[in-house]
Amino acid sequence: MPATIREVPNPSVRIDHGKCIADKGCRSCIDSCPLDILAFDEGDGKVKMAYDECWYCLPCEHDCPTKAVTVSIPYLLR
Amino acid sequence: METRTLDVDVLVVGGGTAGPLAAIRAKEKDRNLRVLLLDKANVKRAGAIAEGMDSVNNAVIPGHATPEQYVREITIANDGIVNQATIHAYASRSHDMIRKLDGWGVKFEKDGNGDYAVKKVHHMGAYVLPMPEGYNVKKVIYRQIRKVGVEVSNRLTATRLLTGGGGRIAGALALDSRSGDFVVVRARAVILCTGAAGRLGLPASGYLFGTYENPTNAGDGYSMAYHAGAELSGLECFQINPLIKDYNGPACAYVTGPFGGYTVNAKGERFIKSDYWSGQMMLEFWRELESGNGPVFLKLDHLAPETVTRIENILHITERPTRGRFHEGRHTDYRSDLVEMHISEIGLCGGHSASGVWVDEHARTTVPGLYAAGDLCNVAHNYMLGAMVFGEIAGGDAVDFLDGQAHAAIDQDQVEAERKRLFAPLGREEGFTPAQVEYKLRRMVNDYLQPPKVTAKMEIGLRRFAEIREDLERIKATSPHELMRAIEVHAILDCAELAAHASLYRTESRWGLYHHYPEHPERNDAEWFTFVEVRKGADGRPVCFKRPVPPYLFPIDEQDRDAYNRLRIDAPAAA
Ligand SMILES: Cc1cc2nc3c(=O)[nH]c(=O)nc-3n(C[C@H](O)[C@H](O)[C@H](O)COP(=O)(O)OP(=O)(O)OC[C@H]3O[C@@H](n4cnc5c(N)ncnc54)[C@H](O)[C@@H]3O)c2cc1C
Numbered sequence: 001m002p003a004t005i006r007e008v009p010n011p012s013v014r015i016d017h018g019k020c021i022a023d024k025g026c027r028s029c030i031d032s033c034p035l036d037i038l039a040f041d042e043g044d045g046k047v048k049m050a051y052d053e054c055w056y057c058l059p060c061e062h063d064c065p066t067k068a069v070t071v072s073i074p075y076l077l078r
Numbered sequence: 079m080e081t082r083t084l085d086v087d088v089l090v091v092g093g094g095t096a097g098p099l100a101a102i103r104a105k106e107k108d109r110n111l112r113v114l115l116l117d118k119a120n121v122k123r124a125g126a127i128a129e130g131m132d133s134v135n136n137a138v139i140p141g142h143a144t145p146e147q148y149v150r151e152i153t154i155a156n157d158g159i160v161n162q163a164t165i166h167a168y169a170s171r172s173h174d175m176i177r178k179l180d181g182w183g184v185k186f187e188k189d190g191n192g193d194y195a196v197k198k199v200h201h202m203g204a205y206v207l208p209m210p211e212g213y214n215v216k217k218v219i220y221r222q223i224r225k226v227g228v229e230v231s232n233r234l235t236a237t238r239l240l241t242g243g244g245g246r247i248a249g250a251l252a253l254d255s256r257s258g259d260f261v262v263v264r265a266r267a268v269i270l271c272t273g274a275a276g277r278l279g280l281p282a283s284g285y286l287f288g289t290y291e292n293p294t295n296a297g298d299g300y301s302m303a304y305h306a307g308a309e310l311s312g313l314e315c316f317q318i319n320p321l322i323k324d325y326n327g328p329a330c331a332y333v334t335g336p337f338g339g340y341t342v343n344a345k346g347e348r349f350i351k352s353d354y355w356s357g358q359m360m361l362e363f364w365r366e367l368e369s370g371n372g373p374v375f376l377k378l379d380h381l382a383p384e385t386v387t388r389i390e391n392i393l394h395i396t397e398r399p400t401r402g403r404f405h406e407g408r409h410t411d412y413r414s415d416l417v418e419m420h421i422s423e424i425g426l427c428g429g430h431s432a433s434g435v436w437v438d439e440h441a442r443t444t445v446p447g448l449y450a451a452g453d454l455c456n457v458a459h460n461y462m463l464g465a466m467v468f469g470e471i472a473g474g475d476a477v478d479f480l481d482g483q484a485h486a487a488i489d490q491d492q493v494e495a496e497r498k499r500l501f502a503p504l505g506r507e508e509g510f511t512p513a514q515v516e517y518k519l520r521r522m523v524n525d526y527l528q529p530p531k532v533t534a535k536m537e538i539g540l541r542r543f544a545e546i547r548e549d550l551e552r553i554k555a556t557s558p559h560e561l562m563r564a565i566e567v568h569a570i571l572d573c574a575e576l577a578a579h580a581s582l583y584r585t586e587s588r589w590g591l592y593h594h595y596p597e598h599p600e601r602n603d604a605e606w607f608t609f610v611e612v613r614k615g616a617d618g619r620p621v622c623f624k625r626p627v628p629p630y631l632f633p634i635d636e637q638d639r640d641a642y643n644r645l646r647i648d649a650p651a652a653a
Pocket residue numbers: 091092093094095096097116117118119124125126127131132133134135136234235236237271272273274290291292294295296298299327328332397398429430451452453454460461462463465
């Protein structure tokens with residue numbers, strides 16, 4: 001994984017960085033995503049949607065301990 | 079980027095639904111064995127059941143149905159082309175599997191007496207067991223995986239199988255999609271549980287990952303089995319499902335039907351007698367969409383508000399829990415609005431239709447030591463519970479197979495050839511992105527393979543696929559993740575070509591829309607009461623051939639034979 005992550009434009013999966021505790025080592029959403037599209041940016045310490053490959057399935061949201069993840073239906077389907 | 083080598087006794091590829099049960103069974107049968115379960119995703123949340131299931135589609139429970147009735151129903155639903163021994167292998171173990179899951183903590187709907195509350199959705203018998211609280215099924219199974227000591231390895235995408243002397247299985251090769259490592263797994267038996275080929279057709283939305291199937295299931299298993307020399311079966315019997323338009327997930331008839339929901343056309347009229355998913359039902363659905371009577375809708379607005387709330391508490395919480403979000407975005411409320419339905423992209427899937435790797439009633443493929451279970455194998459209409467049962471069968475039989483067998487020797491040529499194929503996109507200075515090639519390929523699949531099937535179109539399709547095969551040499555990847563996507567495109571292309579060859583070979587129409595071939599409009603039992611098989615020929619090209627349908631264990635009455643071809647309600651029924 002590259003150290004800095006380019007987030008997809010208009011990501012349909014959003015992380016509330018105020019709530020996210022990735023700085024404490026949490027990677028739950030990244031670990032549970034079956035498509036492996038979320039990534040931790042070592043540059044700015046933020047979790048981002050790195051690939052526009054979302055099945056809108058929700059393990060990321062359900063496994064987040066702080067409810068920081070919000071999944072929307074991808075734009076093309078909305 | 080390193081090469082890692084692992085040595086195990088039983089390798090299970092795919093930790094979704096069938097895979098965990100296969101691994102658990104193998105480990106339970108012999109605790110001294112090294113059993114490795116690997117998955118492209120994370121086993122904890124991998125596969126179709128990651129967010130639970132809302133019903134068992136095919137429960138065979140004493141007092142509601144017998145294995146014999148079930149075998150007959152599926153034989154008729156699949157237009158006669160089944161190996162009844164495999165369907166019976168599932169049916170006779172169905173109830174035990176439900177009780178086992180129940181014992182582990184999976185919740186099934188029960189009536190006031192504590193009996194399983196089975197509902198009738200199929201055309202003939204009653205087999206649907208609701209799971210209104212079925213969201214925890216994966217968690218429960220994961221606990222068992224840990225308990226029995228199965229080894230788990232995540233983020234490994236298997237790309238090729240290894241074979242040794244006599245064509246026997248020797249292991250598998252995989253890509254670590256995080257580190258980019260190349261992983262060589264030596265194994266004495268391999269069980270493939272990689273699910274359907276769910277990224278074959280392009281969904282109408284155009285979004286590559288907006289598929290019906292979990293898009294991790296790109297068809298890798300079909301491709302791996304094919305290249306290892308296994309026989310694939312029924313690839314002309316496509317999977318096509320009725321889904322919520324654009325959302326592309328099930329509505330789902332198995333949930334709403336028992337509550338009184340049903341499918342209607344734009345006039346609000348019912349036109350099919352049974353909402354159970356079959357090719358024949360899909361043909362009526364498609365005809366209605368194509369006629370002036372479409373679109374087709376799911377109708378719930380006549381139900382009491384409490385009933386609708388109960389439906390929402392299932393549909394918006396389990397299986398595909400973003401359904402509620404989608405409806406909200408479109409301002410659709412089940413209480414006052416019809417839900418617009420559409421048909422899915424095509425796919426290959428044993429569990430929903432009958433397109434898969436050929437297996438017998440022991441889950442054995444035609445390659446010694448290689449097993450297949452779940453949506454990947456050709457056991458018709460097997461769904462979630464069938465995946466679990468066949469996983470168990472495979473796990474048990476694989477342990478017996480090991481008896482006295484050493485590891486087959488690894489052929490270094492196979493390893494090096496795969497290393498070259500797999501990593502080539504990383505070395506390219508410029509090229510197409512994996513997504514570009516995948517998009518074009520899947521659009522061509524829609525254009526040329528989607529039923530109604532037409533010879534001239536499928537032949538053009540094969541020419542386009544051959545051109546795209548050359549483009550595979552021009553894909554560029556910049557990370558291990560993209561490398562995984564690139565190698566998936568190879569598998570999708572294999573599936574597209576094999577599906578086209580099998581479809582051209584069966585010169586009749588069968589399974590309603592799944593193989594609707596208007597140049598050969600009738601079902602022709604005299605010539606085509608047979609499986610169509612495909613395997614890799616000596617020249618490396620696909621070869622199609624017939625495999626006879628084994629004699630039935632339970633003969634079908636002449637009058638029942640066509641029951642699924644009489645699904646249309648001709649005169650408008652009073653709704
Ligand atoms: C949306 C939806 C709703 C459904 N609803 C119902 C229902 O209500 N009732 C019912 O009975 N059935 C239902 N089904 C069907 C049922 O879920 C499936 O038949 C069953 O779960 C298939 O199990 P499987 O193990 O074959 O596939 P999966 O559970 O999908 O597992 C396949 C696994 O293989 C992994 N994998 C794929 N390729 C590779 C590779 N190359 N290397 C490593 N790992 C790989 C994937 O990551 C995945 O974890 C539904 C299916 C879907 C998609």
